Amino acid sequence: MDTPFSTLAGELAGLEANGLRRTRRLLETPQGARVTVDGREYVAFCSNDYRLAGHPELIEAAREGAARYGVGAGASHLVLGHTKAHHALEEALAAFVGLPRALLFSTGYMANIGIVSALVGRGDAVFADRLNHASLNDAALLARAQLKRYAHLDLAALERQLAASRARRKLIVTDAVFSMDGDLADVPGLLQLCERHDAWLLLDDAHGFGVLGRAGRGTLAHFEADSPRVIYMATLGKAAGVFGAFVAGEPDVVEMLVQRARPYVYTTATPPLLAHALARSLDLIEREEWRRERLWALVGVLRGRFEPRRWRLGASTTAIQPLVIGGNEEAVSVSSALAGEGLLVPAIRPPTVPRGTARLRISLSAAHEVADVERLARVLATLQ
Ligand SMILES: *Cc1c(COP(=O)(O)O)cnc(C)c1O
Numbered sequence: 001m002d003t004p005f006s007t008l009a010g011e012l013a014g015l016e017a018n019g020l021r022r023t024r025r026l027l028e029t030p031q032g033a034r035v036t037v038d039g040r041e042y043v044a045f046c047s048n049d050y051r052l053a054g055h056p057e058l059i060e061a062a063r064e065g066a067a068r069y070g071v072g073a074g075a076s077h078l079v080l081g082h083t084k085a086h087h088a089l090e091e092a093l094a095a096f097v098g099l100p101r102a103l104l105f106s107t108g109y110m111a112n113i114g115i116v117s118a119l120v121g122r123g124d125a126v127f128a129d130r131l132n133h134a135s136l137n138d139a140a141l142l143a144r145a146q147l148k149r150y151a152h153l154d155l156a157a158l159e160r161q162l163a164a165s166r167a168r169r170k171l172i173v174t175d176a177v178f179s180m181d182g183d184l185a186d187v188p189g190l191l192q193l194c195e196r197h198d199a200w201l202l203l204d205d206a207h208g209f210g211v212l213g214r215a216g217r218g219t220l221a222h223f224e225a226d227s228p229r230v231i232y233m234a235t236l237g238k239a240a241g242v243f244g245a246f247v248a249g250e251p252d253v254v255e256m257l258v259q260r261a262r263p264y265v266y267t268t269a270t271p272p273l274l275a276h277a278l279a280r281s282l283d284l285i286e287r288e289e290w291r292r293e294r295l296w297a298l299v300g301v302l303r304g305r306f307e308p309r310r311w312r313l314g315a316s317t318t319a320i321q322p323l324v325i326g327g328n329e330e331a332v333s334v335s336s337a338l339a340g341e342g343l344l345v346p347a348i349r350p351p352t353v354p355r356g357t358a359r360l361r362i363s364l365s366a367a368h369e370v371a372d373v374e375r376l377a378r379v380l381a382t383l384q
Contacts, residue, residue: 019328020349030054033367037344043372044344050211050319051291051366052241052284058277065276073269077104078258081269089275090246092282097209097217099232099248103257106270108206108235108245109135114261115202115231115247116173117143125167127158129174131181133204134352136173145171152178155189162197170199176219177207180353180361182316184208187223194229202231207320210239216285216292236274240281243274291366295319298364298373305377310384314359321362322348323380331358334383341379 003009015021028036031053035044052058065085075081086104094102105111116139120126126140131152140147146167150157162170172194174185187203194201205218213221218234220226228250236244247257257264302321306313314322325331328349335347338360349358364373 019332022349033365033369033372035344040342042339042342042344043368043375045362045364045368045376046344046346047363047365048207048238049241049365050239050295052239052281055241055281055284057280057284058241061277061280062273065271065273068276069272071273072271075269076265076267077269078265083269083272083275085272085275085279086269089279089282092279093246094248096282096286097220097232097234097248098226099230099250101251101254102246102248103254103264104270104275105245105247105261105264106267107237107243108133108204108233109138110263110267111233111235111245111247112136112139112173112202112204113142114257114263115233116140116145116171117262118257118260119200119231119253120145120169120171123167124169124171125165127161127165127170127172127199129153129178129185131178131354132173132175133179133206136175136202136204140173152181153183153186155186155193158190159193159197162193162199165197170197171202172199173202174204175207176203176205177212177318177320179207179320180348180359181314181322182207182318182320183314184219184222184318187219187225191225191227191229194227200229200231201227202233205232205234206238206245207318209234210285211292211295211319215289236278236281240278240285242278242281244270244278294366295364298366298368298370301370301373302362302364302377305374306380308384309381311380319364321364323360323362324357325359326356328358331360335360337383338376338379343376343379345376 025037031047031049035042069083073081090102090104112135120143122144125146127148129152130149148161176185190201208219210216212219231249231253233247236242311323311325331347335345338345345360345362348361
């Protein structure tokens with residue numbers, strides 16, 4: 001009982017007792033709609049990769065990148081890790097999203113930490129939607145800015161907070177597509193509030209980039225929104241199928257991040273082969289509309305086929321379709337029952353989502369067949 005870590009053992013047992021202990025499965029194939037996990041084949045609805053992670057053209061581009069640049073970058077961007085591949089990708093990303101300048105980060109988590117802590121600090125305030133991704137909340141805490149959270153999508157509450165604030169700088173931070181709910185932030189409404197209250201908007205488009213808007217340009221394009229007040233962040237490990245993240249916006253914002261964002265300055269640049277592969281991924285995203293068309297068709301199939309009795313699908317129009325179950329243990333047991341039928345759908349529990357809203361997070365992908373989605377709806381109907 002009195003090992004040096006016995007208090008941790010107690011906490012871990014508590015997680016187990018509350019249905020909150022998480023485990024990892026062993027994936028043996030590329031990410032996709034059909035996967036082998038722990039030796040068994042499944043149809044998976046778990047991935048944020050909407051089709052590209054195992055794409056042969058990207059695998060080839062990664063090989064080409066490795067041959068040209070080697071495997072590791074070997075230094076941070078500001079020392080000697082910033083290759084032509086990184087630079088060309090930054091230029092392509094800025095052009096793609098229609099913003100003046102872009103900057104690569106290693107991950108979305110690091111980008112959010114870096115952006116918020118470089119741009120605001122003591123005496124400033126961050127205004128955050130309650131259902132934002134954890135990285136945005138962590139970022140505000142690390143920046144030591146005042147953190148004000150508003151009820152999900154409640155712009156009236158946000159406006160009251162903005163009006164009452166005496167902060168020197170006001171930064172609104174929000175998921176563009178909410179990662180566990182699949183619904184969208186009202187970007188035009190948020191930009192109006194920014195104008196009225198002299199605030200900036202950090203828009204985290206992890207789930208919109210590559211999927212929403214003309215040619216997959218993301219949530220700003222979806223709303224045809226454009227403002228110098230936007231600091232746009234998107235990840236490159238989801239729809240783009242590779243790894244990494246970027247920030248885009250006004251040149252002075254981006255330059256400040258180069259100078260001051262600690263997760264940019266004090267870390268090794270990502271392998272240039274990834275940047276090389278991402279340039280190809282961007283081409284595929286832009287050229288191949290069929291993936292997005294298919295995704296929207298599959299969303300329609302799921303929502304058309306699933307008949308709610310005990311459980312309801314959240315109000316999402318995107319590839320993320322939450323089926324809210326409520327209790328942690330019940331969500332886990334439904335997820336296990338689906339796995340028994342060869343269907344992998346993750347159970348998402350607190351603290352990732354609010355208490356009492358444990359859910360199955362169904363992620364659709366252009367790699368699914370209509371028949372896969374129909375089968376999921378059928379099996380769910382027998383379980384509820
Ligand atoms: C996935 C995600 C992130 C983190 O991105 P990574 O590149 O995986 O670190 C940040 N914000 C949101 C909304 C996400 O869904």
